[in-house]
Amino acid sequence: xxxxxxxxxxxxxxxxxxxxxxxxxxxxxxxxxxxxxxxxxxxxxxxxxxxxxxxxxxxxxxxxxxxxxxxxxxxxxxxxxxxxxxxxxxxxxxxxxxxxxxxxxxxxxxxxxxxxxxxxxxxxxxxxxxxxxxxxxxxxxxxxxxxxxxxxxxxxxxxxxxxxxxxxxxxxxxxxxxxxxxxxxxxxxxxxxxxxxxxxxxxxxxxxxxxxxxxxxxxxxxxxxxxxxxxxxxxxxxxxxxxxxxxxxxxxxxxxxxxxxxxxxxxxxxxxxxxxxxxxxxxxxxxxxxxxxxxxxxxxxxxxxxxxxxxxxxxxxxxxxxxxxxxxxxxxxxxxxxxxxxxx
Amino acid sequence: xxxxxxxxxxxxxxxxxxxxxxxxxxxxxxxxxxxxxxxxxxxxxxxxxxxxxxxxxxxxxxxxxxxxxxxxxxxxxxxxxxxxxxxxxxxxxxxxxxxxxxxxxxxxxxxxxxxxxxxxxxxxxxxxxxxxxxxxxxxxxxxxxxxxxxxxxxxxxxxxxxxxxxxxxxxxxxxxxxxxxxxxxxxxxxxxxxxxxxxxxxxxxxxxxxxxxxxxxxxxxxxxxxxxxxxxxxxxxxxxxxxxxxxxxxxxxxxxxxxxxxxxxxxxxxxxxxxx
Numbered sequence: 001x002x003x004x005x006x007x008x009x010x011x012x013x014x015x016x017x018x019x020x021x022x023x024x025x026x027x028x029x030x031x032x033x034x035x036x037x038x039x040x041x042x043x044x045x046x047x048x049x050x051x052x053x054x055x056x057x058x059x060x061x062x063x064x065x066x067x068x069x070x071x072x073x074x075x076x077x078x079x080x081x082x083x084x085x086x087x088x089x090x091x092x093x094x095x096x097x098x099x100x101x102x103x104x105x106x107x108x109x110x111x112x113x114x115x116x117x118x119x120x121x122x123x124x125x126x127x128x129x130x131x132x133x134x135x136x137x138x139x140x141x142x143x144x145x146x147x148x149x150x151x152x153x154x155x156x157x158x159x160x161x162x163x164x165x166x167x168x169x170x171x172x173x174x175x176x177x178x179x180x181x182x183x184x185x186x187x188x189x190x191x192x193x194x195x196x197x198x199x200x201x202x203x204x205x206x207x208x209x210x211x212x213x214x215x216x217x218x219x220x221x222x223x224x225x226x227x228x229x230x231x232x233x234x235x236x237x238x239x240x241x242x243x244x245x246x247x248x249x250x251x252x253x254x255x256x257x258x259x260x261x262x263x264x265x266x267x268x269x270x271x272x273x274x275x276x277x278x279x280x281x282x283x284x285x286x287x288x289x290x291x292x293x294x295x296x297x298x299x300x301x302x303x304x305x306x307x308x309x310x311x312x313x314x315x316x317x318x319x320x321x322x323x324x325x326x327x328x329x330x331x332x333x334x335x336x337x338x339x340x341x342x343x344x
Numbered sequence: 345x346x347x348x349x350x351x352x353x354x355x356x357x358x359x360x361x362x363x364x365x366x367x368x369x370x371x372x373x374x375x376x377x378x379x380x381x382x383x384x385x386x387x388x389x390x391x392x393x394x395x396x397x398x399x400x401x402x403x404x405x406x407x408x409x410x411x412x413x414x415x416x417x418x419x420x421x422x423x424x425x426x427x428x429x430x431x432x433x434x435x436x437x438x439x440x441x442x443x444x445x446x447x448x449x450x451x452x453x454x455x456x457x458x459x460x461x462x463x464x465x466x467x468x469x470x471x472x473x474x475x476x477x478x479x480x481x482x483x484x485x486x487x488x489x490x491x492x493x494x495x496x497x498x499x500x501x502x503x504x505x506x507x508x509x510x511x512x513x514x515x516x517x518x519x520x521x522x523x524x525x526x527x528x529x530x531x532x533x534x535x536x537x538x539x540x541x542x543x544x545x546x547x548x549x550x551x552x553x554x555x556x557x558x559x560x561x562x563x564x565x566x567x568x569x570x571x572x573x574x575x576x577x578x579x580x581x582x583x584x585x586x587x588x589x590x591x592x593x594x595x596x597x598x599x600x601x602x603x604x605x606x607x608x609x610x611x612x613x614x615x616x617x618x619x620x
Contacts (some may be wrong), residue, residue, distance in 0.1 A: 007410045069353040072394070072438055076357075079348040112602070113587040116349045126548060227616050254591045257353065257584055259397045269353055274590070282592045284582045285399070285421020288555060290620045292594075304591055311597035 002176070003181075005191055007165040012045030013187065014168075014182060019044070021126055021178050022086030025061070036061070036089070042123050049161055050091060051134035053321055058096035058119050059103060061089055062121040063273075065285075069117055070269040071262055080116035082123060085105040088178075090128040090159070095141050095321035097129055097154045099250030104154070106253060106314045126178055129158030129171070131195065138322025142206040143213060146320060149199050162191040214300050214337035215342050216261070219316060222341040227299070231340035232249035236298035239328035243275035245324035245332075251317045254281075264329035276300050302337065352587055355392040355438025356381075358413065363433055370464050371428060372392065372404060374414040375554025377439065381411040385475040386446035386468065386578070386606045390586050391423075392438030393414060393431065399423045400443075400583040402468035402605070404500075407446075407475050412436035413439070414497060416467035443586035444605050447472050447550055448578065454589025455546050456483055456485040460561050462533050466490055466499050468578055469552050476512050486513040491557070493520045499537040533557060534564045544569050550573035550606065559619035564607055579607045579618075 006014055015024055024039040027050050034054040068075045092100075100122075107118035129150030132139075141148060149330040150158040156175030159166045167187050170176045215222060255271045262268035274281060277297050283289045291297045309317035318334070325333050357522035366372055383389070384406040392398040399421070405414035419428040430547050431437070457476055460467045483502040488507065492498040508515045516536045523615050529535060533553070549570060551561050558577050563576055582591040588602030596615030597611070598607065612618050 027459045070355075072392070073436070077351055080351045081348055083347070110588070113352050115589070116351055156371045184575070187445055232479055253589070255585070256590065257398065259392070259395060261395045269355075271353065274592075276591070282582050285424065286554075288620050289580060290617045296617070304594075305472055308591070308594060308597040338521070 002170040003187040003192070004168045004170075005162075005165060005187045006159070006184060010182075010184075011047050014179070015039070015044035015047075016041070018090075018126065018128075018178060019183055020087045022088045022124065025087055025089045026129070027091030033329070036323050041232065048319065049130065049133065049159075052132055052136045052139070053093040053095055054091075055323075057248055057321070057323060058089075058092055058099055059250055059253070061087070061125060062100075062103070063116055066270055067117065068268055069257075069271050071266050072269065074266055080120065082120040084120045086124045086126070086240045088126040088128065091130040092127055092150075093132055094148060094150050094152070094157065095139075095319040096250050097127065097150055097152050098144075098146055098319040099321070100127065101152050101154045102309070102313075102315070102317050102319075103253060106168040126157070126174065127155045127171075128175075129155035129169075131158075131160040131199065132202055133161065133198070133210060134200060136322060136326075137209070138325040139206060139320065140210045140213065140322055141320035143210050143335065144316055144318055144320040146205060148202045149195075158297050160195045162194045166340050167195055198306075210335065213339045215339055216276070217342065219306040219318075219338055220310045221340060223302050226341045229341045230344040231337055232295050232299045234340065234344065235332050235337040236295045238332060239277070239294060239298050240330055241277050241279070241294065241297075242243045242329060243277045244327040244329070246275040246277060247273060248323040248327045250319060250321055250323070251305070252301075276304065306338075318326060353440070355390070355398065355440045355591065357436050358391075358439045360431060360433050360435045360437060361412075363431070363440075363540070366416060369419045369428075369498045370416060370467075371419075372414055372467075372499075373427070373431070373437075374405075375413045375415070375439070377411045377413065380409045380411050381413060381439065381442075383407055384446035385472040387442035387444045387450065388468075388580075388583070388586070388605060389439050389443065390439035390583075391413070391561070392437070392440065393423055393426055396423055396426050397437070398440065399415075400586065400601070400605075401581065402471065402578070402580075404467040404470045405474075407471055416464060416470070417484055418464040424600065428499035431569045439585060443583070443601050445603065447475070448608075449475055449608050452476070452548050453479070453482045455483065455548050456487065456542055457483060458540075458542060458547050459486065459488045460533060460537070460549060460551040461488070461555075462491045462561075463492055463497065464499060465551075465553030465557070465578065469550065470500060470503075470554075472550055473507065476560075477513070480511055482514070483512065484546065486510070488513065489513040489518075489533060489536040490515070490517045491531075491536065491553075494520060494523045495526055532560070534560050537561070537564050537568065540568060548574050548576065550576045550578075552580075555619055556577040572613050573608060575609040576606045577609055577612075578605055579612070580605050
């Protein structure tokens with residue numbers, strides 16, 4: 001992976017150059033935690049590099065909780081323009097970058113169906129990854145075999161703090177082209193050694209934090225082979241069906257389609273994020289509901305992430321970001337549910 | 345990347361040209377489309393009622409390419425109630441699709457095909473029958489078993505004679521409870537599978553009907569010696585997007601909308617809640 005050294009005083013120049021590609025959004029430390037912020041030009045020069053991932057998941061960069069997807073019958077909506085306002089997003093941690101890959105498999109790279117709304121947003125966004133400098137108490141990306149720094153080929157560029165500046169990794173041709181006009185020195189072995197050392201420490205912290213949750217079997221096997229485990233009842237019993245886990249999850253993409261009367265006798269079609277936790281999610285005309293009970297719906301989310309998605313794409317649809325644990329009012333910890341599948 | 349791509353959520357206009365009352369609760373809607381539409385037997389479409397939404401239905405008309413399409417619909421839910429009570433000839437509805445894989449017609453070549461339907465379940469099967477009749481030379485036999493609550497609840501009554509006369513084809517009917525003037529078989533559709541006179545190892549089964557019927561048809565077929573690999577069931581669950589995205593119609597890892605809706609029983613039998 002090509003890498004350069006970007007000195008700290010060049011962050012303004014770097015960001016200004018990227019602003020010719022698109023509007024600059026950057027993950028920033030705020031009193032409410034790490035949040036994504038649209039920067040103004042006078043903010044380009046200073047960067048308080050967040051240590052951990054943001055409160056909100058990366059999916060909201062590309063989609064809205066509710067979005068108009070068609071207006072019928074209006075031919076202009078039959079074929080959609082893939083050009084939308086370009087965006088640069090700086091500071092995506094690996095858990096969010098992996099989540100984008102998980103969405104790409106479904107909405108962008110499916111051989112049969114292409115979601116123009118997602119693809120246009122995705123193609124017009126430049127993704128800049130960032131190392132984690134610390135871990136949150138809910139972080140468990142190591143259990144999902146992910147590293148606390150960008151490794152997937154999802155990112156275009158990535159930043160890793162070193163020697164009062166940053167090691168800038170090039171992840172794609174799109175990323176290389178975006179900074180082609182920047183004259184940067186190659187990275188030194190000392191810089192690489194510095195970030196390797198820090199990455200090792202963060203990895204060790206994750207391993208220590210999550211060692212008690214390690215399972216001998218893969219999560220796919222545990223979820224697929226134990227549909228009757230008591231773990232589902234034990235951990236599902238405190239679920240209040242609020243669906244917070246699915247909304248904050250960077251990988252949860254299930255949605256519903258609904259129509260409302262529009263202007264001039266036309267109809268507007270929307271898609272809105274839905275949740276498999278809701279009782280009517282799979283409810284059918286005539287009254288049948290394959291997942292009428294709460295425990296079945298609780299199990300369904302794990303099934304989708306670790307079994308169904310893995311069966312189709314070969315990777316889990318969970319990135320260990322821990323947002324579902326952080327936001328659960330029933331205090332459900334996914335790590336515990338999975339661990340207990342082994343013994344209960 | 346091309347500059348524009350097709351919007352997978354956009355329905356194409358479909359004008360209602362005829363509404364046929366099949367039974368007191370089932371109607372067949374004939375549509376005229378602005379452009380030719382192609383589907384294979386067993387594939388389904390999302391039918392849009394403007395301002396209200398859409399729901400999945402398998403066409404009951406002849407598969408292939410045409411600017412006409414028929415869908416036979418039971419009044420069973422929110423959208424179908426609007427269709428039955430408000431939609432009139434001349435209205436423009438919307439069609440999205442086709443979706444799903446459809447029946448594995450190539451597999452049926454050289455075999456008997458046992459078609460087992462219940463109630464409005466004969467609607468998707470009729471589109472399958474048109475395909476089977478068209479390829480009857482390549483089949484050994486087509487045996488149709490159809491059950492309905494009463495003679496008044498049978499769909500496509502006006503076609504039974506024609507179907508019975510098709511080469512290599514037989515048709516048996518049953519109604520659930522005795523009815524004045526009915527001298528045929530009385531009982532649920534599985535009674536038509538008693539004393540089945542068919543070469544079981546060389547037979548594929550396609551079945552569509554209420555989930556409870558599919559369950560007992562499947563168990564009966566297994567008792568008779570059919571293997572799960574020979575049984576294809578129309579597992580129509582809440583297929584909302586039709587695209588394999590929204591993950592509400594799955595059985596195990598299979599999306600019924602994308603991998604079905606006609607599923608080989610061997611593929612799904614080991615997953616929980618196959619028959620809800």
